[in-house]
Amino acid sequence: MANSSMTETATHSDDNVLAQAAAWADAGHKVALATVIETWGSAPRPVGSQLAIREDATFVGSVSGGCIEGDVVIRALDAIQSEASEVLEYGVADAMAWEVGLACGGKIKIYLEPLTHS
Amino acid sequence: MxxxxxxxxxxxxxxxxxxxxxxxxxxxxxxxxxxxxxxxxxxxxxxxxxxxxxxxxxxxxxxxxxxxxxxxxNPPLRLIIVGAVHIAQPLARMGLEAGYDVSVVDPREAFASAERFPNITLIREWPDEALQNLALDARTAVVTLTHDPKLDDPALHVALKSAAFYIGALGSKKTQATRQQRLTDAGFASAEIARICGPIGLDIAAKSPAEIAIAILAEITQTLRQERS
Structure with missing residues (x-):
């Protein structure tokens, strides 16, 4: 899982994350999207990787190797309520490292945004 | 959003x-x-x-x-497989799973059948025509699997003139040597011919068609990631 962080090519073979988000929204669900926007050190997923989260905490895709998805999902449920976007940072330097840190020693910045009607 | x-x-x-x-x-x-x-x-x-x-x-x-x-x-990377042979079946499926837009080219309709390749784009044309129409670019991988110079060589001619990021040809070392000679005779320089990966695939001692497909997809992945990162 040791990737070369910033130099990693972002691919969108997980395109179905966005398709799933759209399908959920069309079915009347509330949805948030989390996207990896920057990585340092050995981050498990490249910039551009996405997670789609539904209001009942169902999710598809990934923004790490499973290290921080749990926390991102919880924050996404808040974002769905507040309809506010925010940037999240995770890493060994994070105060919450014991709970949601990255075992690999990398750092990840995530852009979390609710899917809105207008 | x-x-x-x-x-x-x-x-x-x-x-x-x-x-x-x-x-x-x-x-x-x-x-x-x-x-x-x-x-x-x-x-x-x-x-x-x-x-x-x-x-x-x-x-x-x-x-x-x-x-x-x-x-x-960006649109998905493309994997063009020339030869709707047995190895092409698992390779096409694995290519889809790895996120490629996969096309299989073979003018022989008995080979390039929807029964053998469900959900895969089939192009039943001669490889040179087909590959010219596909406008191979730096986000395309080309694999020839027919063993038949009548089908493989025209495909390689088009691929070598393109910016395709990976070109691989199935065949033993001996087959490779005779192929290289034919390409040389056709006017290709040795540096151009050296772009062809052959014997195709990473050396993992693959035997079955699925294992060979794994070796090929691993080599394509290695070429893509190591050269681009």
Missing amino acids: KQETLKQILSAQAAKQPIVLASNLNTNEQLTLTPDQIGHPDWMVAALDAAIRSDKSRVTDAPDGTPWFFNVF
Whole structure:
């Protein structure tokens, strides 16, 4: 899982994350999207990787190797309520490292945004 | 993200057109950008071009210091398999799973049948015609599997004249040597011929068609990732 962080090519073979988000929204669900926007050190997923989260905490895709998805999902449920976007940072330097840190020693910045009607 | 913005990205993907979502990380303003648009500031056009060309999403600061995230959605990488043979069946399936837009080229209809290749684009034409029409580019991998010079060689001729990031040809060392001789006779320089990976695939002592497909896809992945990163 040791990737070369910033130099990693972002691919969108997980395109179905966005398709799933759209399908959920069309079915009347509330949805948030989390996207990896920057990585340092050995981050498990490249910039551009996405997670789609539904209001009942169902999710598809990934923004790490499973290290921080749990926390991102919880924050996404808040974002769905507040309809506010925010940037999240995770890493060994994070105060919450014991709970949601990255075992690999990398750092990840995530852009979390609710899917809105207008 | 507005639902309308999401729909724009999905339609661009369906049309296999590149699109970039630019997000202002301070104000959360979002724009969908495509290469043909006009009227955007120069720095934004430069960031858009760089993201599409390098296939890399990134944060770029505007001249006023505002951070913007450019998320590039390029069309999928393409895998063109010449020869609808047994190995092509698992390779086509695995290529789809790895995110490639897979096409199988074989003029022999008994080989290139929908029964053998469900959900795969089949092109029942001669490989040189087919590959010319496919406009091979730097985001395309070409694999020849027929063993038959009448089918493999014309495909290799087109592939060698293209920017394809990977070219692989099935065949033993002996087959490789005779192929190299034919390509030399056809006027290709040894540096050009050296672009062909053969014997194809990473050496993992693969035996079954599925194992050989794994070796081929592993080599394509290695070429893509090691050379680009």
